[in-house]
Each structure stands twice: as C-alpha cells, then as structure tokens.
Amino acid sequence: MFAEIIAIGSELTCGSKLDTNSQWLSRELESLGWTVMRHTTLADDMDAIVSEFRAAAARAQVVLITGGLGPTLDDITRDALALAFGQRLIRDPESLQHIQVLFAARGREMPERNHRQADRPEHSDVLFNSCGTAPGVLMRVAAHGEPMSVELDDQEISRGCLIAVMPGVPAEMKPMFTQLVRPVLLDSGMVLRRSVIRTFGFGESDAERLLGDLTARGRNPEVGITASEAVISLWITARSQSAEEAERLSQETCQLIRERLGESVYADSDDELHDVVAQLLTLKNRSVALVEGATTGGQMAMWMSENSTVASVVKAALVIPGQWDTAALRTVGVEMPGIEIDKPDDWLNAATVVSRNMRLIHRVDFVLLSSPFYDEPLDSGVVVRRGHVAVSTPKETLSFDVSMSGNLAIFRQRAARTALNRLRLIVQHASLVRNASP
Numbered sequence: 001m002f003a004e005i006i007a008i009g010s011e012l013t014c015g016s017k018l019d020t021n022s023q024w025l026s027r028e029l030e031s032l033g034w035t036v037m038r039h040t041t042l043a044d045d046m047d048a049i050v051s052e053f054r055a056a057a058a059r060a061q062v063v064l065i066t067g068g069l070g071p072t073l074d075d076i077t078r079d080a081l082a083l084a085f086g087q088r089l090i091r092d093p094e095s096l097q098h099i100q101v102l103f104a105a106r107g108r109e110m111p112e113r114n115h116r117q118a119d120r121p122e123h124s125d126v127l128f129n130s131c132g133t134a135p136g137v138l139m140r141v142a143a144h145g146e147p148m149s150v151e152l153d154d155q156e157i158s159r160g161c162l163i164a165v166m167p168g169v170p171a172e173m174k175p176m177f178t179q180l181v182r183p184v185l186l187d188s189g190m191v192l193r194r195s196v197i198r199t200f201g202f203g204e205s206d207a208e209r210l211l212g213d214l215t216a217r218g219r220n221p222e223v224g225i226t227a228s229e230a231v232i233s234l235w236i237t238a239r240s241q242s243a244e245e246a247e248r249l250s251q252e253t254c255q256l257i258r259e260r261l262g263e264s265v266y267a268d269s270d271d272e273l274h275d276v277v278a279q280l281l282t283l284k285n286r287s288v289a290l291v292e293g294a295t296t297g298g299q300m301a302m303w304m305s306e307n308s309t310v311a312s313v314v315k316a317a318l319v320i321p322g323q324w325d326t327a328a329l330r331t332v333g334v335e336m337p338g339i340e341i342d343k344p345d346d347w348l349n350a351a352t353v354v355s356r357n358m359r360l361i362h363r364v365d366f367v368l369l370s371s372p373f374y375d376e377p378l379d380s381g382v383v384v385r386r387g388h389v390a391v392s393t394p395k396e397t398l399s400f401d402v403s404m405s406g407n408l409a410i411f412r413q414r415a416a417r418t419a420l421n422r423l424r425l426i427v428q429h430a431s432l433v434r435n436a437s438p
Contacts, residue, residue, distance in 0.1 A: 001186065003034045004060040006052060008067035008077050009168060010043040021066045021173055028177065033190035033239065034062065044074040046083070053084035057141050057161040062185060064177075067168030069134035071114040077165055078119050078137065085141050087121040095126050095135045102133055127164065127180045132172040137165040138184070162186070193221075193246040195236040197257055200273060200421045201264040207232045210260050214253060221253045230414040231273070232264075263425060274303040274310060277420050280427045281313040286365040288423070289358040290317040293324060295370040295387030295402065299416040316362045323372050324350055347371045347388050348399045355392030366426075367392040368419045373411075385411050389419035391426060398422065 005025050011017040019041055026036045037060065042048050049068075056063045068077030082089045096118035103110040120126060120137050127136030142160040164181045166173045199207065204227045208215050211234075214223045221238035236253050240246035258265050266276050281288060290300050301317040304310055320328045329350065355367035373387035382405050390399045400422060402415040 001034055001062070001189065002037045002060045003029050003062040003064065004038040004040065004056045005029075005036060006040045006042065006056060006063065006065045007168070008042050008044065008049060008065065010074070012041050012067070013043040021168065021170060024170070024174065025064050025066075025177065028182070029062070029064075030192055030194065030237070032182070032185060033192045034185075035239075044068065044076060046076055046080055049076065049080040050084045053081060053163075057085075057163060061161055063161055063163045064181070065163065065165040066173055069117065069136070069165065069167050071111070071117050071133070078116075078121070081124075081137060081139065081163070081165060082121040085121065085123075085139070087123055089119045090122050091115070092118050092120050092126050092135070095120070098128070098135070099133045127166065127176055129167065129172055129176060130179075131175060132167060132169060134167040134169075134172065136167065136176050136180070137163075138181070139163045139165075190239045190241060191243045191246045193238045193243075193250040195238075195250050195254055195268070196270060197234040197236070197254060197261075197265055198267040198269070198271065198273075199232045199234065199261055199264040200230065200266055200417055202232055202261065203227070204232060207234075207261065211257065212260070214256060214260070221249050223253065223257070229410065230417055263428075266421065266424060272303070273417050273420050273424070274300075274306075277424050277427070278304070278310040278313050280424060281366075282309075284427060286427060287313050287315045287363075288366045288368060289315050289362050289364045291354055291358060291367060291369045292317075292319045293370045293372045293387075294321060295373045295389060296412050296416040296419070297321070299412045300368055300370075300419065303416065303420075315364045316358065320372075329354065348390070348397065351390040351392065351399065352397040355390070355397055359392075359394070365394065366423060368423060370415060370419065387411070387415060389415050389422075391419060391422045393426060 005022045007019045007022050009017070012019050022039045026039070029036050038056070040052055040056070042052055065077065068075045078089060096115065099114055099117055100110055103114070114133060117134050120135070121139060124137050124139040127138050129135050140160055140162050162185065164177070166176050166181070202210070204225055207225060211223065213219070215225065221236050224235040224237070226233045226235065234257055236250055236257070238246045238250040238253070240249060254268065266273055290304065292298055292300055298319040301319065304314045304317070318331065320331070322328065351369045355369060358364060358367045369390040369392065371388040373385050376384045376386055378384060384403055384405050385408070386403045388399050389402055390397055400418055402418050404411055404414065
C-alpha cells in the first residue's frame with residue numbers, strides 16, 4: 001500500500017522555512033505498514049498544485065497534504081483540491097461557527113477573509129481543528145478522480161485514494177492526524193519493523209560492497225544506507241503480515257550486517273559514538289582526559305559534555321587552539337623547550353609526554369589528543385588538511401593520520417570520531433589495570 005505526502009507553501013520552496021511535517025508524517029505512516037513513495041513540496045501555484053493532486057491520487061492509496069489552509073489569498077489548497085477533482089466549493093456552517101467562536105473567545109472581531117477557511121469541496125468531510133481556525137479536509141476519490149462515498153467498504157476504497165488535507169502548523173497538524181486521519185486509514189495489511197545500525201570506519205561505497213546482496217532492491221527487509229558526519233547508518237525495514245515474522249526478518253538481517261561489517265558497528269540504535277564510549281568507560285570504571293589541538297578544535301569536549309552521564313567519565317579537557325609550542329605545552333605541565341611540531345614524529349613524541357603528564361595529574365586511564373593542523377596544497381590544486389589524533393593508554397600512545405580535503409567542520413567531526421572510535425575498540429578489548437604506571 002503506497003502513500004504520498006505533499007507540502008504546500010512558497011515559504012518552503014524558497015527555503016525560508018523547513019518542512020518538518022513530511023518527515024513526521026512519513027514516520028507515522030511507516031509505523032502503520034504504509035510505504036511512502038514520494039515527498040513533494042510545491043509553491044503557491046494553482047496549476048502546479050492541481051496537477052500534482054491529480055497525479056498523486058492516481059499513484060497512491062493515501063495522499064496527505066499539509067499547508068495552504070489559511071485565510072489569505074495565497075492559501076489556495078482548498079480551491080486547488082476542488083478544481084483538481086471537479087467539485088465546487090461549499091461553505092461548511094459548522095466550521096464557520098467554530099471559527100467565529102474562536103475569534104469571540106479571543107475578544108477579536110472575525111475578519112471577512114477568515115470566512116473562506118470554512119470552505120470545502122462539496123464531496124468531502126471536515127477534519128475538526130481543535131487547535132486553530134483552519135479545518136482540514138477528508139476526501140476519497142476513485143482512480144479516475146470521481147468522488148467516492150465514505151460508506152464504502154475497504155475493498156472498494158482500496159481501489160481509490162484517501163486524501164487528507166491538514167494545516168501546515170505542526171501543533172495543529174499532528175493532533176488532527178492522530179485523532180481524525182489515522183483512525184480512517186485503511187489497514188495496510190502489513191506490519192513494519194524498522195531498526196537502525198550505526199557504524200564508523202567505512203565509506204558508503206565500501207559499506208555497500210561489504211553488505212553485498214543485503215542492499216539489493218526489492219529485498220525484504222530493505223537495507224538503506226545514509227552517511228552523515230562520517231557515520232554510516234543502516235536502516236533495516238522489514239515488512240510482513242505478522243509482527244513475529246517482521247521481527248524475525250529484521251533480526252536476521254541485523255545479524256548478517258554485524259557479521260559483514262564487524263567492529264565498525266558501534267550501536268544497534270540511534271546512540272551517538274560518544275554516548276557509546278561513555279557507556280563503555282562507565283561500565284569498566286575507566287576515565288579519560290582530552291587535550292585537543294586545532295584538528296578537533298574542542299569537538300570532543302563539546303560532545304563529551306552534552307549531559308552529566310557522558311561528562312562523568314571526563315576528568316579534564318583542554319583545547320590548545322594554536323601551535324603546540326613551549327608556552328602552550330606548559331599549560332598542561334609539560335616542559336619541552338624549543339619544541340616545533342612540523343612532522344608526525346614530533347607530534348607523537350609530544351603527545352606521549354603530554355598524555356603521561358595528564359594521567360599523573362588527573363589520575364585518568366586514557367587520554368585523547370589531537371594535533372594542530374596545516375593545509376598542504378597539492379599540484380592538482382586540491383588542498384589537503386593535515387592532522388593527527390592519538391589515543392594514549394597506560395601502555396602506549398597510538399597516533400592516527402586523519403588528513404583529508406574539504407570542509408573544516410567535517411574534518412573535525414571525522415577526526416574526533418576517529419579518536420573516540422579507537423578508544424571504543426581499545427576499551428572493548430583491552431584488559432587494563434586501573435591507574436597502572438604510565
């Protein structure tokens with residue numbers, strides 16, 4: 001069973017406002033077993049809206065529409081809906097009375113232009129708005145656009161399309177959908193189970209190669225791959241006529257993903273990498289200190305201070321924004337006169353000494369560090385940002401090259417996650433004696 005979602009408003013197409021309604025409605029529909037095939041965003045243009053309404057009703061069994069129900073001249077969704085399916089607009093007396101009562105309760109005179117909010121296509125029903133002055137519209141049409149009676153049985157209705165028009169204001173749209181639209185949706189006949197697996201260490205192409213047939217089109221469960229801030233998220237969507245079968249399919253595919261991607265999998269949920277690291281450190285009664293150069297620029301400290309639970313494992317955090325020179329290192333209790341870090345070996349030596357001091361001063365088990373960075377222009381014209389991160393344990397300090405080209409924010413996020421991920425792997429596998437000699 002297929003659904004589409006249409007958002008109306010020039011403020012959305014010009015970018016001044018973000019369409020969050022479509023995302024929310026998609027999640028609601030998919031939780032009911034519906035497959036959302038299309039999101040469409042349209043400006044306040046009558047011809048474009050009418051054309052899209054007709055096309056969507058021919059493609060899908062459910063079309064949810066938000067926006068364009070206000071009182072102003074550019075609010076044309078009601079008019080477009082009537083025109084698209086050859087109906088005249090009528091003024092609904094109960095809707096008009098409700099709008100008048102709302103204005104009276106606010107001690108305001110109702111403007112004439114608000115009367116039009118009570119209009120609806122002739123062969124439609126009103127969706128009562130308990131939170132505002134814009135009633136919604138519920139309509140059923142056949143594949144060829146003819147109106148259908150509300151009293152039809154599910155088999156007859158399934159050959160047509162249910163259209164629900166709701167306000168664009170989320171605070172009005174959400175209760176209207178939950179209370180009035182959701183109860184009249186057809187039973188999709190499917191149960192949907194959606195899981196997410198979060199990974200770090202592979203790019204999208206490498207992840208897809210390792211997953212092989214799991215990402216094939218038409219497979220059930222469906223495995224979708226998204227990349228954001230160097231994290232690869234795998235969305236597993238299983239569909240079945242029974243909850244037990246959907247759960248079984250989902251778990252089997254999740255297990256195959258874990259086997260194929262191995263230790264790059266850090267969470268079977270929406271947890272962030274720093275949350276997982278904090279949980280591991282707490283579980284093993286370990287602690288960490290952070291010394292960040294410009295390569296991460298305080299990114300690790302920001303993540304590790306998001307809440308008290310995560311922050312509890314961090315005993316000290318310091319950001320050195322410039323070069324690691326004698327004065328900068330003195331702030332962490334290190335005397336290395338005349339130091340100049342211009343080679344990876346220099347950085348590793350300094351990181352080793354700094355981490356030793358941090359463990360002695362703050363009595364921590366681990367130290368995460370990042371170096372200064374510098375930009376290196378290549379002959380090709382590409383500029384590579386050079387930087388390192390390090391994880392220091394009581395036994396050794398391990399340095400990792402995180403150089404890359406491109407955006408500074410992405411460079412820092414990727415570098416910070418590299419350090420956190422290396423710490424995750426060490427904590428998972430290492431058997432350390434707390435407060436061992438550095």
